[in-house]
Amino acid sequence: MKVVIVGNGIAGNEVALHLREHGPRADDIDITILSAERFPEYDPCSLPYFVGGEVDRDAVFRKSPDYYRNSRINLVLDNKAVSIDPEAREVKTEKGDVFGYDSLVLAHGGSLFIPPIPGIDLDGVFSCKVLAEADRLAGHRGSRAVVIGSGAIGIEAAEALKLKGYQVAIIELLDWIMPTLFCEGASCFLADEMRRYGIEVYTSEKVLAIEGKSSVKSVKTDKREIPCDTVVVATGVVPGRPLAETAGIACERGILVNDRMLTSAADIYACGDCVQTFDAVSGEDCMYQLKHNAIEQARIAARNILGEDARYRGAYPFARAHYFDTHAVTFGKTLKGLEKICRPEQVGVIERDTEQGYLRLxxxxxxIAGGQAIGAFADHAGLFMGFMWRGVDMNEFKKNWRKIGELDSVFPWQYRKIGQVLGFSALDAPDGMEKARV
Amino acid sequence: MALKEERVIVIDPGKCAGCHSCEMACAMKHFGVCHPYYSRIRIQEFRNVNTFVPITCQACEDAACIKVCPMNARIRLGSGAVVTDEDKCIGCRACVYACPFGAPVIHPDTGKTMSCDLCMDDELGPWCVKACTMQQALKFVDVRDAARAKGRDFAAMLKEQHEPPHQEETEFSFSFSVE
Amino acid sequence: MHGWKGRRLRLDLTNRTYEIEQLSVDYFKKWIGGRGFNSDVVYHETRQGMDPLDPDNPLCFGSGPLSGTFAPLSGRTTVSCRSPMTCSNMDTAIHGHGDTNMGGAFGPFMKYAGYDQIIVKGKADKPVWVFIDDGKISFRDASHLWGLGAKKATIKIQEELGDPDVKVSMIGPAGENLVRYACVLNNFSSSGGRTGMGCVMGSKNLKAIAVRGTKPITIARPEEFAKLAWALREKIHNSPSAIRRRAEGSMDLFDVGNAIGINAHRNVSTGFMPGIEEAYGGMQWAEQFLFRRKACWSCPVACGRYTLIKEGKYAGFSCGGPEMESLCNLGCRIDTYDIAAVNVLCGMVNDLGMDSVSAGAALSWTMEAFEKGYITEQDTGGIRLEWGDTETSMKVIEMIARRQGFGDLLAEGNIRVAEKLGIGQDIVPHCRGLEHISVDPRITMGFSLGYAMSTRGSDHLKNYSCVEFPGCAKSRSYQVEEIFGPEGAKKFWEDFPKELNELDTKPVLCAWSEKNKCVADLVSCCCQAIGSWGGAGTWQEAYYPLLIAATGIDLSPEEVFQSAERVVNIERAHWLRDGSGIQDDTHIDRYFDEGVHDGPFKGMVIDREKWAWAQQEYYKTHGWDELGFITEDKARELKIEDVLPDMECGKKIIRQWLDSDKKAVTPMFVPTGLKK
Structure with a gap:
């Protein structure tokens, strides 16, 4: 069997790895990875830490060239796939090579969304999404940086530049930073932490232009002008549809797939940042371009290629942020996201704000459909996610909490723990002592 | 997925008496000091109902921590154990948050995470298990035995309470042993 | 500094301030830890004639060098101060040294927070609790906790702090109401019961001390230490006695107890209770009531129990405990076979924060006084306590803790109750005002002598001469020669197993056992492991190498043993300073005159002549004078010369009393020739 994987990112490699490791006929599979880039697999998530100098450049690579050789994976570098012929089962590359396939996996991800701002092509404007850009940014010598966009990459890039000694400002178009990941409260808390760290944070501000002749001199917003010599654009990722469209594969915002990661074309699978899929909890269409989703989707694709009937459970947001000793985590829906998909009376919020930290469910x-936690509460995020998966009714839970496991020798300790974390009192009912006395 | 010939630490909270010997053993083994914060196994105490739950890395087959680590610092060893590569870890705690038990713990001094390495090649085996010789709340068993034992008594209960609504294997069901 | 933390925390509740004192290596070498620090502070920071409820009475929580380490059995904490419960038989207002040893995890967390010892002085103007969060100490209002039982108050504190792992050491309502035998508890039900430490804590308006500690204990030679700790653990894992102790709890002693008379039946009028094995035996208990085991910090054995009553009248009742001593004193001491009810009593006593021995003694004394017709309902406000009446007992226990009605009187401790009522002094089984534990003093002579000589009043946990039990002697025959020397050992084995009832070898055994037990307290390890079940072997094998590897100091076993002797002497000096010497080192007349009622040792009494001999022999073994006072030579040898002026002062008091016409509070045997 011949499997061609387009894209040498996390999803593409996970497919290859899974095919090699778990396929019962593993050795019969002929795996080819087509990459538009020049490097073996690296992790885009680690790039900000490399830029910031927290880790060596070596640490961003997930695979070495040897790995591909040893795993008998045919890696084609610097040769972008440009068209697909589903009838002939062939992929064509920009250099004119043709690769035939039995199964094709589209895992080429997305490309950085370049906002239509004047001056975006000036010298000193970077992104932080691909290694080549990160290399350029790491080699750049500057002193003042502006980060446009405050998604996960944006704030990490801002932190990285701050670590490198830059004076950093971050600009967000919407009302608070990381708007798709955090609700206002937690977000503002994090913004304050960032300010304490010395990063200027401007929200509800629109970048009008990047000024400068050949290289960047300043960034002009609708409220101010910030002089700078470095700009990092982190305004999101648009899924790569053009390749799929050459094969007539159905696309909306991204490539449409079913729960087996199969596209509308036979034997063409897609996974990773380029696909549009559904939310694990609410079932709505979604695109959470996050690493764990890419890996899970890739595994589903690989297992289906191997003939299993594996179904995807859906994507879910999970992200974390940390500044100094402040650690925050978010999972599932934000309040805004939730309000979009359900009636107001369906929505509920549990909030805790104590010495130990902040929690919002x-x-x-x-x-539970989502939550955010800062500080000690964050350590229990996994337990809350378990509750989300299991669909525990929190009202019932609160009512019955004290009785859970009271007389059981082995009981679901997570339930008791979560009660503790949520501050339920173990004292609101008579204990055994009083029961015996009355 | 086929189960490999691996040995895992199986926990039976019903037998734990809350002595924290396992924590002391772990801290002693890895850092030569004594404090639960330096231990990779931690006991969750519910002392008002005299219940103690040792939490340690279960080395899930489909480990959430591996998937979310931005630095790919969570690695699986040949023994099956999933540990943090300290050279790569940036202390972001994503693995702690993603873990259904919160099993990875944070080293108090470095801020990096750590989790059970099954004491590598120590001739005593995992120290925590050894320290629990009398109570038998921790056992070091072949993963296939563990699976079989798990399949018996508590399976029904766990299915109800712990199974996430996934098609994938239930990667984070807690292993209990039965005698 | 390794092993120790090198710091002592002094809390002043009056001014709500604190002070951290650095301790030197020399100090550690001298006192080693736990009970050593405490006894030093208690002796030197109290004065002769001091009222124990005086704000200046230092309430000390001490932990030792092994506390909180990987060393097994190292979860113990000693709590000491001048005791409000114990007293001299000359006058109930003369108090002396008091301390108590509790399990749980408080000591280890004190060390994690950075303190070897916590000393509480002063008196808060209103109820407070103290939160020790490493170096941050805060005094917090406890008015909402006042009156709550141990369990509820602990949960409240933990919920208030949002941290279920905070270790809380606290008092129950009994301590608040200054019941003289109130206890200090930690971990919900690990209590330091004896000598009324909770009363002193209550008198300071201190409801609780909560500790969170985040700093590790470092070890001087970690690899060696780990190896030694493993060796000891291995020994315990494979010890049949440890395995039995785990399975049955300390209740494994009940069957042995009946054979050698250590089950205090009916107010310790006899040490035999027919059918106790079936009713109270460890296996039977476990089958009926064991919910789960409960262990102290770093203890692989887990002899602690957690009760759940599954059926019957008290179905659904759950509590921490009990252990053998609680069951025996709240059960067979009041002559009942209703174990479920006894469990409830134990749970109540714990939750209310009282010493289960003294509480049981209060009940049993009242029962015997009723039986003998000493008191009537008129004295008790209409309450009648008959043998085995558990339900009324529960009521009375609650009344004692709240100091209501007759309970207010019983809360004073038997010796004062009898004194106040002017009757029943002859049936108060006590030494130095503290009631006997479950062992009948007429049968096991080592324990008997130990009660009388104990530095905290009648209690086995000061001398703990378990070697006298035939079973222990056999399994630990290698120790016999160490204790008695070649000659003594020969004599011991000649008398064996009758030696149990003979005083001949006991002075030597007693003096040795005191030091032996003290070593365990100094390093803050469990004395049971080198005592009653003995699975750990001798302290020289078990604790000494660990102590050296952990701390890295240069200290020979002899020096450690001498430290133990020093601690015993300083505690003794505390009593002697107040004039309590030979006249208190004895038993009430009952045990010399009235034979054991029942069982294999029926009719047995203590021989007065032999007792007088044993007293002197014991003093000689210790190097004390004929009045039981520490001699100059001894003081110099132990480097506690500062006690010498106090000895003179004490001697004056004792001479005065002996020469006066004053009688002892309870009729007590005083060797002839001393008293006119």
Whole structure:
């Protein structure tokens, strides 16, 4: 069997790895990875830490060239796939090579969204999404930087530049930073932490232009002008559809796939940042371009290629941020996201704000649909996610909490722990002592 | 997925008496000091109902921590154990948050995470298990035995309470042993 | 500094301030830890004639060098101060040294927070609790906790701090109401019961001390230490006695107890209770009530129990405990076979924060006084306590803790109750005002002598001469020669197993056992492991190498043993300073005159002549004078010369009393020739 994987990113490599490791006929599979870039697989998530100098450049690579050789994976570098012929089962590359396939996996991800701002092509404007750009940014010598966009990459890039000694400002078009990941409260808390760290944070501000002749001199917004010599654009990722469209594969925002990661064309799978899929909890269409989703999707694709009937459970947001000793985590829906998909009376919020930290859980019909935590509460995020998966009704849970496991020798300790974390009192009912006395 | 010939630490909270010997053993083994914060196994105490749950890395087959680590610092060793590569870890705690038990713990001094390495090649085996010889709340068993034992008594209960609504294998069901 | 933390925390509740004192290596070498620090502070920071409820009475929590380490059995904490419960038989207002040893995890966390010892002085103007968060100390209002039982108050504190792992050491309502035998608890039910430390804590308006510690204990030679700790653990894992102790809890002693008379039946009027094995035996208990085991910090054995009553009248009741001593004193001491009810009593006593021995003694004394017709309902406000009446007992226990009605009187401790009522002094089984534990003093002579000589009043946990039990002697025959020397050992084995009832070898055994037990307290390890079940072997094998590897100091076993002797002497000096010497080192007349009622040792009494001999022999073994006072030579040898002026002062008091016409509070045997 011949499998061609377009894209040498996390999803593409996960497919290859899974095919090699788990395929019962593993050795019969002929795997080819087509990459538009020049490097073996690296992790875009680690790039900001490389830029910031926290780790060596070596640390961003997930695979070495040897790995591909040893795993008998045919890696074609610097040769972008440009068209697909589903009838002939062939992929063509920009250099004119043709690769035939039995199964094709589209895992080429997306490309950086370049906002239509004047001056975006000036010298000193970078992104932080691909290694080549990160290399350029790491080699750049500057002192004042502006980061446009405050998604996960944006704030990490801002931190990285701050670590490198830059004076950093971050500009967000929407009302608070990381708007798709955090609700306002947690976000503002994090913004304050960033300010304490010395990063200027401007929200509800629109970048009008990047000024400068050949290289960047300043960034002009609708409220101010910030002089700078470095600009990092982190305004999101647009899924790569053009390749799929050459094969007539159905696309909306991204490539449409079913729960087996199969596209509308036979034997063409897609996974990773380029696909549009559904939310694990609410079932709505979504695109959470996050690493864990890419890996899970890739595994589903690989297992289906191997003939299993594996179904995808859906994508879910999960991200974290840290500044100094402040650690924050978010999972599932934000309040804004939730309000979009359900009626106001369906939405509920549980909030805790104590010495130890901050916690907000968002409920849909009484069940956890998302949450954010800062500080000690964050350590229990995994337990809350478990609750989200299991669809525990929080009202029922609160009512019954004290009784859970009271007389059981082995009981679901997570339930008791979460009660503790949520500050339920173990004292609101008579204990055994009093029961015996009355 | 086929189960490999691996040995895992299986926990039976019903037998734990809350002595924290396992924590002391772990801290002693890895850092030569004594404090639960330096231990990779931690006991969750519910002392008002006298219940203690040792939490340690279960080395999930489909480990959430591996998937979310931005630095790919969570690695699986030949023994099956999933540990943090300290050279790569940036202390972002994503693995702690993603873990269904919160099993990876944070080293108090470095801020990096750590989790059970099954004491590598120590001739005593995992120290925590050894320290629990009398109570038998921790056992070091062949993964296939563990699976079989798990399949018996508590399976029904766990299915109800711990199974996420996924098609994938339940990667984070807690292993309990039965005698 | 390794092993130790090198710091002592002094809390002043009056001014709500604190002070951190650095301790030197020399100090550690001298006192080693736990009970050593405490006894030093208690002796030197109290004065003769001081009222124990005086704000200046230092309430000390001490942990040792092994506390909180990987060394097994190292979860113990000693709590000491001048005791409000114990007293001299000359006058109940003369108090002396008091301390108590509790399990749980408080000591280890004190060390994690950075302190070897915590000393509380002063008195808060209103109820407070103290939160020690490493170096941050805060005094917090406890008015909402006042009156709450141990369990509820602990949960409240933990919920308030949002941290279920905070270790809380606290008092129950009994301590607040200054019941003289109130206890200090930690971890919900690990209590330091004896001598009324909770009363002193209550008198300071201190409801609780909560500790969170985040700093590790470093070890001087980690690899060696780990190896030694493993060796000891291995020994315990494979010890049949440890395995039995785990399975049955300390209740494994009940069957042995009946054979050698250590089950205090009916107010310790006899040490035999028919059918106790079936009713109270460890296996039977476990089958009926064991919910789960409960262990102290770093203890692989887990002899602690957690009760759940599954059926019957008290179905659904759950609590921490009990252990053998609680069951025996709240059960067979009041002559009941209703174990479920006894469990409830134990749970109540714990939750209310009282010493289960003294509480049981209060009940049993009242029962015997009723039986003998000493008191009537008129004295008790209409309450009648008959043998085995558990339900009324529960009521009375609650009344004691809240100091209501007759309970207010019983809360004073038997010796004062009898004194106040002017009757029943002859049936108060006590030494130095503290009631006997479950062992009948007429049968096991080592324990008997130990009660009388104990530095905290009648209690086995000061001398703990378990070697006298035939079973222990056999399994630890290698120790016999160490204790008695070649000659003594020969004599010991000649008398064996009758030696149990003979005083001949006991002075030597007693003096040795005191030091032996003290070593365990100094390093803050469990004395049971080198005592009753003995699975750990001798302290020289078990604790000494660990102590050296952990701390890295240069200290020979002899020096450690001498430290133990020093601690015993300084505690003794505390009593002697107040004039409590030979006249208190004895038992009440009952045990010399009235034979054991029942069982294999029926009719047995203590021989007065032999007792007088044993007293003197014991003093000689210790190097004390004929009045039981520490001699100049001894003081110099132990480097505690500063006690010498106090000895003179004490001697004056004792001479005065002996020469006066004053009688002892309870009728007590005083060797002839001393008293006119």
């Amino acid at each position: 968002l409920l849909k019909d009484g069940k």
